[in-house]
Amino acid sequence: MQSEDEQVVDSSKAETTKTCTQTPEVDDWANFRDDDIMQQQSAIQAVEADKIPFVGDKEPLSSLAAEYKSGNPIILEKIKVLTEQYAAVRRTRGDGNCFFRSFMFAYLEHILESQDRAEVDRITASVEYCRKTLLSLGYAEFTFEDFFALFLEQLESVLSGPEASISHEELVERSRDQSVSDYVVMFFRFITSGEIRNRSEFYEPFIQGLTNTSVEQFCKSSVEPMGEESDHVHITAISDALGVAIRIVYLDRSCDDKGSVTVNHHDFSPVARDPTNANINNNSNNSQPIKPFINLLYRPGHYDILYPNN
Amino acid sequence: MAEDKYNRKNPAVKRILQEVKEMQSNPSDDFMSLPLEENIFEWQFAIRGPRDSEFEGGIYHGRIQLPAEYPFKPPSFMLLTPNGRFETQTKICLSISNHHPEHWQPSWSVRTALVALIAFMPTSPNGALGSLDYPKDERRALATKSRNTAPTFGSSERQKLIDEIHEYMLTKALPTSQGEQSSEANTGSEESPQGPQTDIETTTEAIPTPAEDDGIVEEEEDEEALPNLTENGGIIEEPNETHTVLANAQQVLRKPESRVAKPTDDRLFTWAIYGLTFAIILLLLKKFLKANGYGAVFMNES
Known part of the structure; x- marks a missing residue:
């Protein structure tokens, strides 16, 4: 679904590699060293940051429609259909981390509002299991423990215990603070990478179909580095690893033969798993899938958070 | 380490302190790296030249700068010891080392990067x-030279750290072709095959298998570059052989494994000599005893 974007990314990567291996006399581009490239990158990021924070404010769906006012009629029609089920949208920055960032905010916000202690206990157990997975895969603990600790800290802070939970404003504030937000995003990347590597036989065909690379290479180049966009492989993996269902609502120009418009969605339902052992229980009761509490809006190349009507 | 002056809540500082701790508790023979006391974002390191390459025995110093966004942004590396593979005091182009900034990932560390840097040295x-x-022989000369003194760079505090690291590495990195190693070669210790390095091995190896070497004469500068070669006279067969050795510089680099077995053979000969000498003495003794009439007793016992 993101193949076009990926191609663009790929060719720009190829170019930067080339610039480094050419001799200066041949091409001025060779003068771009890693530093320059990184400076350029951070300049681009700064421009992007001015436009939208990591996590934006909640906006009514009408603001989405306003975006396409003179645009594609199918999209406008679909937004109209969306309003039957959804009330609002919260945008995230398009920096390649939008899926993980959306997931982070939607999840923590859900815990803050539901105060679902059982869910927190459940995910904490999953996180501990993921920690063991990473260790068994040969990751050095010091490379990921800070990220784990920071996520667990956030999780604790949104749940009222002996101390009151943080306010909603505080959660928004933290999600916009790079030293929290990026750490949680990276935490999810570790979780995703660990899950994919741990069950590589399961993910291999999907990865082959997507990028034609090995599982190892995929994790190295498309999961663990910050700013690499997420695809259905990432979403499946994080949903399975953390046991959290995710609904993705697709907003694109597709329509059926008769020209009637429906909005598709796909639910990523985690496979049932006993967090105390690695076995995945395939024949267990997946018959009544839970309705996901995380709803994300997908427009080609980007994810935002959706809020259902109550 | 003046840890107190840093904000331990700062995630980068926290991570870097963890790495320092890890580096100290799992020291490696192949590298050593520590931050400056005055600034933990500035590290000094030394790597040992990879085995079976023209860098073997070399001790290469450099500095590392960690960005404020570490570990989200990669560290940058710069070598200070002339080595013939990377320019000194120039940031190493990371694209070539699998550590391209776009693909840097927080699960990597200073340790990972140093291991990659070592692996990278013998590549084209x-x-x-x-x-x-640089040609191999020049690199080899630089490797030998790199052991003598640590580079001079930066503040006195940094220099102190560089010198400390150098001392440490000297105890870990075996010299290129220094005489001090010849005794070790005879003791049969684990590392002795790497001790008397490539030159000797080239000499001995090239004789039985000249066909492997593609008929190109190895530069004679080898000998000039390594004036200590003769100190090894005790264990090499013929230093002069260097002149007749046929070796393609590239091929030598690619086929180092085949040259490692020689000191073992030498040891075998030594034992054979001991064995033969013992047998001869035994026979003489037997003959002597026999001649004196004790022959029967002796024969029964043997």
């Missing part, structure tokens, strides 16, 4: 920026 530079493509 392919014209990458900041790379050098």
Whole structure:
């Protein structure tokens, strides 16, 4: 679904590699060293940051429609259909981390509002299991423990215990603070990478179909580095690893033969798993899938958070 | 380490302190790296030249700068010891080392990067920026030279750290072709095959298998570059052989494994001599005893 974007990314990567291996006399581009490239990158990021924070404010769906006012009629029609089920949208920055960032905010916000202690206990157990997975895969603990600790800290802070939970404003504030937000995003990347590597036989065909690379290479180049966009492989993996269902609502120009418009969605339902052992229980009761509490809006190349009507 | 002056809540500082701790508790023979006391974002390191390459025995110093966004942004590396593979005091182009900034990931560390840097030394530079493509013999000369003194660089505090690291590495990195190693070669210790290095091995190896070496004469500068070669006289067969050795510089680099077995053979001969000598003495003794009439007793016992 993101193949076009990926191609663009790929060719720009190829170019930067080339610039480094050419001799200066041949091409001025060779003068771009890693530093320059990184400076350029951070300049681009700064421009992007001015436009939208990591996590934006909640906006009514009408603001989405306003975006396409003179645009594609199918999209406008679909937004109209969306309003039957959804009330609002919260945008995230398009920096390649939008899926993980959306997931982070939607999840923590859900815990803050539901105060679902059982869910927190459940995910904490999953996180501990993921920690063991990473260790068994040969990751050095010091490379990921800070990220784990920071996520667990956030999780604790949104749940009222002996101390009151943080306010909603505080959660928004933290999600916009790079030293929290990026750490949680990276935490999810570790979780995703660990899950994919741990069950590589399961993910291999999907990865082959997507990028034609090995599982190892995929994790190295498309999961663990910050700013690499997420695809259905990432979403499946994080949903399975953390046991959290995710609904993705697709907003694109597709329509059926008769020209009637429906909005598709796909639910990523985690496979049932006993967090105390690695076995995945395939024949267990997946018959009544839970309705996901995380709803994300997908427009080609980007994810935002959706809020259902109550 | 003045840890107190840093904000331990700062995630980068926290991570870097963890790495320092990890580096100290799992020291490696192949590298050593520590931050400056005055600034933990500035590290000094030394790597040992990879085995079975022209860098073997060399001790290469450099500095590392960690960005404020570490570990989200990669560290940058710069070598200070002339080595013939990377320019000194120039940031190493990371694209060539699998550590391209776009693909840097927080699960990597200073340790990972140093291991990659070592693995990278014997690879072909392919014209990458900041790379050098010196001939093997010059690199070998630089490797030998690198052991003598640590580079002079920066503040006195930094210099102290560089010197400390150098001392440490000297105890870990075996010399290129220094005489002090000849005794070790005879003791049969684990590392002795790497001790008397490539030159000797080239000499001995090239005789039985000249066909492997593609008929190109190895530069004679080898000998000049390594004036200590003769100190090894005790264990090498014929230093002169260097002149007749046929070796393609590239091929030598690629086929180091085949040259390692020689000191073992030497040891075998030594034992054979001991064995033969013992047998001869035994026979003489037997003959002597027999001649004196004790023959029957002796024969029964043996």
